[in-house]
Amino acid sequence: MSETLEENTPPPNTSGVTEITITDLKNVLVLIDLCTQRGAFRGPELSSVAGLYDKIQSFVGVAEDKNTNPAAS
Numbered sequence: 001m002s003e004t005l006e007e008n009t010p011p012p013n014t015s016g017v018t019e020i021t022i023t024d025l026k027n028v029l030v031l032i033d034l035c036t037q038r039g040a041f042r043g044p045e046l047s048s049v050a051g052l053y054d055k056i057q058s059f060v061g062v063a064e065d066k067n068t069n070p071a072a073s
Contacts, residue, residue: 022060029053029060032052032053032056
């Protein structure tokens with residue numbers, strides 16, 4: 001996984017509704033990875049962090065598959 005945050009985020013939404021994009025979720029994965037490498041989490045927290053990481057990674061994978069192959073959904 002890349003160690004840099006993706007810069008191709010869309011312009012800010014001015015409609016008042018907050019949106020989270022796939023790029024945002026990929027950036028969360030990068031942050032979790034960096035925090036883990038730097039020892040930001042304690043031992044008992046690691047299984048929860050890993051579970052969250054796996055859920056986000058799975059969600060991003062499914063979303064990207066749907067965007068790549070819309071006929072499959």
